[in-house]
Amino acid sequence: MAPKKREMRKRKTEDASDPGQSGDTLGKETKREELRRRDLSECSKYIGAHVGIQGGIWKAVDACIAIGGSSFALFLGSQRSWTRSALDTNAADKFQEQCSLHKFAPAHILPHGSYLMNCGSPKEDVFQKSQALLVDELSRCSRLGLTLYNFHPGSSLGTITTEECMVKIATAINHAHQQTPSVVTVLENMSGQGSTVGGKFSELKAIIDKVRDQGRIRVCLDTCHAFAAGYDLSAEGGVKAMLDEFDQQVGLQYLKAIHLNDSKGKLGCNLDRHEDIGKGHIGISAFRDIVNEPRLDNIPLILETPGRPGFEYAEQIELLYSLLTRTNKCSHMTCTSSRHTI
Numbered sequence: 001m002a003p004k005k006r007e008m009r010k011r012k013t014e015d016a017s018d019p020g021q022s023g024d025t026l027g028k029e030t031k032r033e034e035l036r037r038r039d040l041s042e043c044s045k046y047i048g049a050h051v052g053i054q055g056g057i058w059k060a061v062d063a064c065i066a067i068g069g070s071s072f073a074l075f076l077g078s079q080r081s082w083t084r085s086a087l088d089t090n091a092a093d094k095f096q097e098q099c100s101l102h103k104f105a106p107a108h109i110l111p112h113g114s115y116l117m118n119c120g121s122p123k124e125d126v127f128q129k130s131q132a133l134l135v136d137e138l139s140r141c142s143r144l145g146l147t148l149y150n151f152h153p154g155s156s157l158g159t160i161t162t163e164e165c166m167v168k169i170a171t172a173i174n175h176a177h178q179q180t181p182s183v184v185t186v187l188e189n190m191s192g193q194g195s196t197v198g199g200k201f202s203e204l205k206a207i208i209d210k211v212r213d214q215g216r217i218r219v220c221l222d223t224c225h226a227f228a229a230g231y232d233l234s235a236e237g238g239v240k241a242m243l244d245e246f247d248q249q250v251g252l253q254y255l256k257a258i259h260l261n262d263s264k265g266k267l268g269c270n271l272d273r274h275e276d277i278g279k280g281h282i283g284i285s286a287f288r289d290i291v292n293e294p295r296l297d298n299i300p301l302i303l304e305t306p307g308r309p310g311f312e313y314a315e316q317i318e319l320l321y322s323l324l325t326r327t328n329k330c331s332h333m334t335c336t337s338s339r340h341t342i
């Protein structure tokens with residue numbers, strides 16, 4: 001639930017200070033934009049964050065640039081309402097213009113589905129509303145020129161079996177695929193909190209197997225959720241071990257994104273509590289391994305951390321890029337990006 005909280009807090013910060021008035025801030029932002037552009041041409045790691053859409057969906061692009069991100073996530077509308085007014089065509093055009101102007105490719109933008117949705121709900125009315133919202137959100141992605149859409153699989157609420165819940169989730173996905181053009185639905189792994197489905201890689205695989213259009217189903221791995229579900233990223237070689245296991249159970253070709261979050265909770269706690277990078281039980285070594293992992297090249301690596309004052313998204317993105325080592329920093333062995341300090 002971190003992105004929502006973050007957006008609310010961030011909005012307050014933005015209201016309180018006008019970045020346009022500060023030369024220092026402007027200089028910093030220009031430097032970040034330079035770094036980001038260099039990164040786009042030279043580096044294969046696309047680190048970014050979940051950004052707000054206050055004031056218009058196209059503002060997400062500026063918000064990403066302001067924090068030096070190379071990729072971003074965003075909500076497609078209010079998290080409070082099942083129904084939304086139609087997407088404003090001017091806003092959609094502006095969003096697409098901003099993305100192409102600043103060279104954000106659709107593969108590096110990962111919209112996050114509404115938290116209201118539960119496509120695995122045993123309650124028929126909630127299932128129907130979730131299915132309709134999934135169709136609506138996929139249509140919006142399509143209108144925004146986006147190709148990926150990330151969402152939480154669903155929860156059985158403890159009143160149906162995991163298998164029955166997974167059948168419902170796949171039914172909603174198949175329905176949405178029929179109703180909309182080519183946007184790819186990206187399942188997120190869960191922490192195993194409550195009766196949510198998708199904490200185990202085998203559950204993600206079981207849902208994927210029920211989806212008819214295999215070209216339109218992929219996975220986003222959240223590091224906090226994986227750790228809380230029992231995958232020990234904090235151990236030496238933990239990141240590689242998790243990716244190996246994912247490859248065996250699901251297949252790395254299905255991996256389209258990573259949510260970069262440390263965990264407030266301990267290994268296997270099943271709690272969905274995000275922590276700032278290096279400040280939780282996962283620890284900084286795992287994130288060093290992640291940014292230096294060639295199997296995670298060219299996909300969005302998105303922060304959804306609390307972002308304490310002085311260690312907000314911009315600082316965490318900077319930290320993560322500073323962890324890149326010369327041999328692993330990118331797929332181009334001749335890379336000279338100034339972000340790579342070793």
Ligand SMILES: [Zn+2]
Nearest residue numbers: 112151152188
């Ligand atoms: Zn999520």
Ligand SMILES: [Zn+2]
Nearest residue numbers: 001002272274
């Ligand atoms: Zn979470």
